[in-house]
Amino acid sequence: MTLKPTHLDDSGAAHMVDVGAKPATQRRAVATGRITMSPQALEAIRSGNAPKGDVLSTARLAGIMGAKRTSDLIPLCHPLALTKVGIDFDWLDDGIAVTATAATTGPTGVEMEALTAASVALLTLYDMAKALDRAMMLGDIRLLEKSGGRSGDWRAA
Secondary structure, three states, X not given: OOOOOOOEOOOOOEOOOOOOOOOOEEEEEEEEEEEEOOHHHHHHHHHOOOOOOOHHHHHHXXXXXXXXXXXXXXXXXXXXXXXXXXXXXXXXXOEXXXXXXXXXXXXXXXXXXXXXXXXXXXXXXXXXHOOOOOOOEEEEEEEEEEEOOOOOOEEOO
């Protein structure tokens, strides 16, 4: 089975897919990622003693803002009217996990918005704590699940 690229026209030029005829459905996506850091940096964030202030609140706002700007960052992404963006943090032994949820009712999915939200939140965690640990590492960014649309529901194994 050979799939025709959806974002290339007949001449091979990139174009934005027309989703105007697709039905609007409720769509939701959840993405995750993590940042690892030194015990000292982790404790400073946990205790609220990081030099730049409230690290988690700033990262949460940045993740939400990132989701809203996804179409400005990723070529050929449609601008979406997001109905929800949530950013949650989980403390790990060696860092922090970020979980981003994005939702909309529309003709195209929100996977890229959830992935962008998680990525921007992680980048902001790094920025807010880099004075404490420049060796922090971001990784494991991936889609956990999506629902809605023609392809239906999907969950990572």
